[in-house]
Amino acid sequence: MSAAAPTRVLLRGGRVVDPSQRLDLVGDLLIVDGKVEAIGERLGIERDQEGAFETIDCAGQVVAPGFVDVHCHLREPGREEVETIATGARAAAAGGFTAVCAMPNTDPVTDNQAAVGFVLRQGQRANAARVHPIGAITIGQRGEKLAEFGEMIAAGAVAVSDDGKPVANAQLMRTALEYARSFGVPVADHCEEPTLAHGGAMNEGVVSARLGLKGIPAEAEEIMAIRDILLARRTGGHVHLCHMSTRGSVELIRWGKERGINVTAEVCPHHISLTEAAVEGYDTNAKMNPPLRTADDVEALQQAVRDGTIDVIATDHAPHHYDEKEREFADAPNGIVGLETALAVNVTWLVKPGILDLPQLIERMSCAPARIFRLPGGTLRRGAAADVTVFDPTAAWTVDPRRFLSKGRNSPWAGQTLHGLVRATLVDGRVIHRTESA
């Protein structure tokens, strides 16, 4: 093929679902030179012309704008034995994500323009899902002094966050919201009132009392959620509430949105599918922060994803080394891997029971995260970069962490059979991942 010849990719015969343009039809998607060229029930391309295209048969599959994860931990720099940006970006592609936002709690912390540039460059080298850096709110994530938002954003940061830790100081959070407003990026906060959560290993409730584990009360999250919502009201800044986990938080977000406050929120697949009961037996793969909560919280979160109180589903992908999780519950680190199971968990717990339909799921996993974080992607409009996910919405597969592309193996769904399987992931019209068989 000569350098000048246009590259054409035809995704043939799938159910093309793009909530960004209220589109849901069975047909073809044509990509030319990495951009969406056309979508149609039959693009007038005859079978004998197909040789001019790279054709992917999508019959029975869903063709959607690529998923966008606004919250993951890729561990590089600092913990390359646990995950690298390259392995994380490939795991993301395997999970149908065409873009992920890397949290800055690396070592050293991504709190300056040079560090942001490093993450961006490593992401480009990975040649997989796009990697968008998130910069720290405070230097070293120490919660004392604002990091240089302006330079980090100019270098490619798409948001600021001290995720992993809350911004405990309310005045500092207020200033961060005001300052970030100047640059048009969200401040993503890990809502946790540190004195209430101190030393906690799981949700505070009946199970924690029985197991003799120190609990983290729902109020530790809710107090910070309402503080942030009120500070967003005061400042006009955009606060994005990470990994919401309680019914109370949902009610507070709803209260804020009804008043037109600039608040958005995310929920993780594990919080809409699992309860604190998963901790029974001291399973450290059920340890995360915020912790798994009660069935009542799960129900409220599922409802909030449906009605839009929760805008996006984000993974909080947090790989850990095998040894780190193979220990006493209270001493084990928080977090689970999620990039390669997110679609299937969401399909199994939200779509199959009828809580979300597929267009709503794609809105929460692709369109809304791209829109809220002002990222490219999240649409199949003509001329947009062809970031596309092809998935089978019903195929069943059994989670085997040994087959993950992530270096992390810490999954609470290991051995479970889930529904929804990614078949192909394309970035700029190039296939970056293909699953041949389940």
Add this chain to the structure above:
Amino acid sequence: MSSALGKDLLGLEPLTAAQIKLVLDTAGPFKEISERAIKKVPTLRGSTIVNLFFEASTRTRISFEFAEKRLSADPVNVASSGSSVQKGETLVDTARNLEAMRIDMVVIRHGASGAAQFLADRIESKVVNAGDGTHEHPTQGLLDLLTLRDHFGRLDGLRVCICGDVLHSRVARSNIWGLRKMGAEVGVCGPRSLLPNAIDAFGVTVFDHIEDAIQWADALNVLRLQLERMQAGYIPSLREYNRVFGVSRERLERAPKDILILHPGPMNRGVEIDSDVADGPHSVILDQVTNGVAVRMAVLYLLAGGRPDLAEAAKGGEGRGVGA
């Protein structure tokens, strides 16, 4: 080999009433052995047992060691200080190394809730929980039940109030499960800041006033109040604790009947319990210690596969029972 108690003894919550009764019944004949001049039977001859104590303990460790020796097992004591544990070895590596030495049982005391189960899930050897964090201390629970049953002749319908720091107490949890399974009524009494927020789910009656608990109860099991709780701000002072929640003779004298007093030790005299109560006529605190050895002998015997009906014979020194 699966025993009448299962592979391990991790807590009283997973046991049935029949299993608990079995341990208490089996402890009877073993108790007598400790009264003899030659306090030894060959029942567990050839068994090796490791006492793995990651937390300081005098009473429980010695009680287990006596139980093991009186059954003729070979115990090895490992304390965390001075061992590879202190050099940063993980619990799982410690366990695997012990197992590679072909041991039969591990008795573990550890500061982390779930540590005993963690070990039990990863090794073939039988595991006895000698206290894990704030979770359970099943042999303490069993010896408390035995002491109560010895005194009252029954557990069914008995009213037992657990007093003090229930939130951080593994003794309290094992007592609550054990007593409830055996048909006793359980009360708890202590400052609300030292009760689990979810206490209502435990099926117990909560008393805010020690005076009310004393009016209600047949027996009080008074928990040790650890000094750290005051330092961590759960209560303002030990002095006030004693004045508001302490078990004193004056308070007991206002009770409608004599109340049996238990304490798992070590006691803080003048804090949760006054000396004249601890040393008084209704205290069975030293009976608990005696029963501790017998209950642990019963647990080791049953876990090793000993048949309950042969406990009497084992007592006879014939060496039957295990593997018979």
